[in-house]
Amino acid sequence: MSSPLLVTITFSHYCEKARWTLDRAGIPYRESGHLPAFHALAVRRAGGRRSAPSLITDEGAINDSTDIARWADRRAPEANLYGKTEVERREIEALEDHFDEDLGPHTRRWVYFYMLPDSDLVKRLSAMQPAPALEKRLLPIFFPVVRVGMRKAMRITADGAERSLGKIERMFEEIGKKVEDGRPFLVGDALTMADITFASLAAVVLAPPEYGAPLCSLDALPAEATSRMRAWQETPAGKFVARVFRDWRRARA
Incomplete structure (x- = not known):
């Protein structure tokens, strides 16, 4: 499996949430950072919709910071992103x-x-x-x-x-x-x-x-x-x- 690509608006707080989630889970990824408005074309070219963050994985695009967190939790349960119970x-x-x-x-x-x-x-x-x-x-x-x-x-x-x-x-x-x-x-x-x-x-x-x-x-x-x-x-x-x-x-x- 190749490292997923995280397409972001660099200073977006929802994108920071996605970055931090992947970092905390220990999941390697590449980031493609963009400025507002320009991000939409970058997301579409990468295979997502229009909004950022968008995580492009071998399984397809994940287009929401919370969905990215749930994806990371499934792949790194040891990180306990959603607690222990x-x-x-x-x-x-x-x-x-x-x-x-x-x-x-x-x-x-x-x-x-x-x-x-x-x-x-x-x-x-x-x-x-x-x-x-x-x-x-x-x-x-x-x-x-x-x-x-x-x-x-x-x-x-x-x-x-x-x-x-x-x-x-x-x-x-x-x-x-x-x-x-x-x-x-x-x-x-x-x-x-x-x-x-x-x-x-x-x-x-x-x-x-x-x-x-x-x-x-x-x-x-x-x-x-x-x-x-x-x-x-x-x-x-x-x-x-x-x-x-x-x-x-x-x-x-």
């Missing part, structure tokens, strides 16, 4: 779905709301990515069109960003209460998909240095966003994410 598995799966649906779309929309108006910021961030040079040259040219498409697809408006802010605040409060007793993991006594999913999807508003691709510097964002993100870093949930990244995010060899 059926009770733990049910709790981890429920938390993973909760974070996928109620956190990931909102951290993405909130941070893009502040990033997209600044074309120079997007250009600088794109230039830092491990993505094809041609995409880096073309994105500034096509960015006005790409920006319109992203705003429409993710409903990035002032009202939408405000709703997402509330969702993030409530999620951080919920997880903060869960970890305020000092527990090292959300479920059980080892790192699982509950921890990987929460940490990955929260990371774009916390900017941990161990993240698997360059993220936007906090100081590059508007002061309002920077202040909010620094405050989140100091919450119990934010500190939990920082510790999980520091202790458990390992780059693959």
Whole structure:
């Protein structure tokens, strides 16, 4: 069996979840990283649909970060991605779905709301990515069109960003209460998909240095966003994410 190919938007938090999952499971893979919009063609060419992450395996394409995690769990059960008991598995799966649906779309929309108006910021961030040079040259040219498409697809408006802010605040409060007793993991006594999913999807508003691709510097964002993100870093949930990244995010060899 050849190593699977992971097609990503390099700085996407769902793609970080997929990378971290495969790394944790010890499954060798190749990554084909791309910039937003350009990723769709790369995914289709590789045999997937349009969205990233997409894992291209000998068995076909897997087009969702959670499906990638379930695939990895079947191939590396010793990694205990979903815990050590059926009770733990049910709790981890429920938390993973909760974070996928109620956190990931909102951290993405909130941070893009502040990033997209600044074309120079997007250009600088794109230039830092491990993505094809041609995409880096073309994105500034096509960015006005790409920006319109992203705003429409993710409903990035002032009202939408405000709703997402509330969702993030409530999620951080919920997880903060869960970890305020000092527990090292959300479920059980080892790192699982509950921890990987929460940490990955929260990371774009916390900017941990161990993240698997360059993220936007906090100081590059508007002061309002920077202040909010620094405050989140100091919450119990934010500190939990920082510790999980520091202790458990390992780059693959």
